[in-house]
Amino acid sequence: MRVLGIIAEYNPFHYGHLYHLMKSKELIQPDFVIAVQSGNFTQRGEAAITDKWIRAEAAVHCGADLVLELPVVYAVQTAELFAYGAVQTLNHTGLTDYLSFGSEIDDLDQLRAIAELFVPENEIYRNSLKSFLQQGLSFPAARYQAVLHYLAPSSEESAGIIKSILSDSNSILAVEYLKALKKTGSPILPVTVPRIRSSYRSPKIKKGITSAASIRREILQNGWNEKVRDAVPETAFSILSGAFEKGMGPMDNRSLEDLILGLLRRSNAAEIKSWMDVSEGLENRIKESAQNASSLDGLLSSIKTRRYVHTRLQRVLIHGLLNLTTETFHRLNDGLGPKYLRILAFSGNATPLLKQLKKTARVPILTKAAHIARQEKSVQEMFAFDRLAGDLYALGMKNPDGRKGDRDYTREVFRS
Numbered sequence: 088m089r090v091l092g093i094i095a096e097y098n099p100f101h102y103g104h105l106y107h108l109m110k111s112k113e114l115i116q117p118d119f120v121i122a123v124q125s126g127n128f129t130q131r132g133e134a135a136i137t138d139k140w141i142r143a144e145a146a147v148h149c150g151a152d153l154v155l156e157l158p159v160v161y162a163v164q165t166a167e168l169f170a171y172g173a174v175q176t177l178n179h180t181g182l183t184d185y186l187s188f189g190s191e192i193d194d195l196d197q198l199r200a201i202a203e204l205f206v207p208e209n210e211i212y213r214n215s216l217k218s219f220l221q222q223g224l225s226f227p228a229a230r231y232q233a234v235l236h237y238l239a240p241s242s243e244e245s246a247g248i249i250k251s252i253l254s255d256s257n258s259i260l261a262v263e264y265l266k267a268l269k270k271t272g273s274p275i276l277p278v279t280v281p282r283i284r285s286s287y288r289s290p291k292i293k294k295g296i297t298s299a300a301s302i303r304r305e306i307l308q309n310g311w312n313e314k315v316r317d318a319v320p321e322t323a324f325s326i327l328s329g330a331f332e333k334g335m336g337p338m339d340n341r342s343l344e345d346l347i348l349g350l351l352r353r354s355n356a357a358e359i360k361s362w363m364d365v366s367e368g369l370e371n372r373i374k375e376s377a378q379n380a381s382s383l384d385g386l387l388s389s390i391k392t393r394r395y396v397h398t399r400l401q402r403v404l405i406h407g408l409l410n411l412t413t414e415t416f417h418r419l420n421d422g423l424g425p426k427y428l429r430i431l432a433f434s435g436n437a438t439p440l441l442k443q444l445k446k447t448a449r450v451p452i453l454t455k456a457a458h459i460a461r462q463e464k465s466v467q468e469m470f471a472f473d474r475l476a477g478d479l480y481a482l483g484m485k486n487p488d489g490r491k492g493d494r495d496y497t498r499e500v501f502r503s
Contacts, residue, residue: 088443091117092183092275093151094173094264096125098135098303100145100323103189103282103296108150110280111187119440121183122151123173124431125162126473127480130169132401134343134480136303137327137336138494143431144501145323152437153444155180156429158469159476160416163405165364168420170263171270175424178273181447182440186275188264191255192248193281195265201252202265204237212237225396227253257282271424292318306337334486340401342483344383347404351377351386354407363406363413369395373403408479409472419469426466429453429473432501456496 091111097104112120124146126139135142143154161172177183192198204212215236219229231253240246252258265277283296292301294317302318311328319327330336340347351359351373359370372390380386387400406412419426427450433441444452451462459470478492 088119088182088439089115089117090180090183090185090440091115091120092177092180092186093120093122094157094170094177094186094188094260095122095146096129096135096299097122097142097146098125098129098299099137099142099319099327100149101297101299101302101319103298104146105149105320106283106296107187107189107280111278112150114278114280115185115187117185119152119437120150121153121155121177121180121440122146123155123157123176126156126159127476128159128163128405130162130164130166131398132163132340132403132405134338134340134483136306136338137330138477138480139431140498140501141326141330141335144503145326147432147434147501147503148322148326149320151432152434152440153430154432156431156473158425158427158429158473159409160411160419160469160472161425163402163409163411165402166259166263167266170260171267172424174264174267174273174275175271176428177275178271179425179428179449180444181449182443183275185278186264186268187278187280188257188261189282190258190261190279191282192252192258192261193279195277195279197248198252198258198261198279199265200238201234201249202262202269204234205262206266206269209237220394223394225394226399227396228393294318303337303339306331307339311337333489335484335489338480338483340404341383343408343479346479346482347383347408348377348380348386350407351404359407361412361414362403363411363416364399364403365406365413369403409475411472419465421465423450425450426469427451427453427462429470430500432503434503454500 124143127135129135139156146154155176157173157176161168177186212233216229216233219232231250234249234253235246240249252262261279268275268277292305292314297318302315305314311331316324356370356374359365359373376386376389380389387397390400391397428448451466459467474495477495481490481492481494484490
């Protein structure tokens with residue numbers, strides 16, 4: 088059995104995802120594809136455009152055989168922790184042979200060179216990074232300067248490649264996947280597929296392959312229209328449009344605006360300081376801004392600095408929403424990563440894969456939330472964050488039934 092792993096958010100599933108999936112299958116010729124997908128909140132600290140089950144259903148209809156949820160305590164983290172949690176999820180299956188990821192730089196050697204620098208971080212690089220951070224640079228900018236300082240590229244072209252790797256979202260994740268594979272001693276072999284045509288940051292929607300960000304922007308601003316239809320595979324379009332017609336989206340953080348602003352006004356500075364990724368007095372800046380802001384966009388604009396970039400602040404807000412503290416995260420992340428394999432969806436052809444997974448899985452397999460009571464305390468505690476994420480996410484839904492809590496207990500695994 089040859090098994091291919093893919094790490095994704097499918098927010099929403101579009102033609103770029105389909106290209107990556109089909110190209111990966113062409114290169115690897117796998118028997119099965121396992122997708123590790125973020126749940127209701129994403130790595131950039133955003134509420135997904137629709138819930139995890141709907142997105143997993145679309146992924147299965149478009150070519151994945153099994154969709155596993157990346158626990159939210161990893162899904163809403165830095166690229167490093169996101170990648171670590173996702174790679175460990177694939178490791179925990181005990182049967183994943185390959186990991187395919189997209190990258191703006193289609194050169195594993197170049198990507199490995201950067202990854203090798205970070206695993207383990209050597210003292211020269213670490214001190215250099217610390218120095219640039221102390222100068223007030225954001226982490227991405229400080230990291231780039233520290234890498235340049237360490238590698239001392241001999242040409243502008245080489246420096247440009249390094250800059251591209253450390254500034255392009257998919258290449259950053261590619262480096263972190265390679266880093267996580269090495270850190271965990273994983274036997275999984277990496278494969279890279281070049282990203283084509285449209286960058287993640289591209290704001291304008293295009294026909295065919297375009298960025299997920301541009302699709303979300305079009306949906307949120309102008310609705311579910313022909314431009315979106317031209318950017319999303321027909322099957323995915325049908326599933327998502329059906330969900331939106333029922334009021335199960337579209338969602339973004341503005342859907343939870345009052346919930347977030349209310350939380351910040353209720354919380355004192357000490358509470359905010361305890362949240363994951365809050366440091367160096369950021370709690371005071373957040374608290375002061377929350378008292379004066381009348382919107383989420385206004386709040387983020389007033390807090391943002393060169394050091395505290397937009398995505399980091401969004402993640403902090405979701406950490407606060409979930410009450411995910413630094414202490415709790417590090418206690419749960421005890422060297423094993425995710426403590427279970429949560430199945431969201433699988434294809435009708437996946438029976439042999441699931442049968443084998445039961446034999447090889449290194450952590451419990453969850454198909455029904457009710458079964459969590461049978462698991463040890465640490466498994467229950469990590470799962471409780473997924474449950475809470477679903478309960479809070481639901482409050483942004485337009486459909487009254489969709490706003491109900493405990494959908495993790497009432498929603499069944501999708502099977503095509």
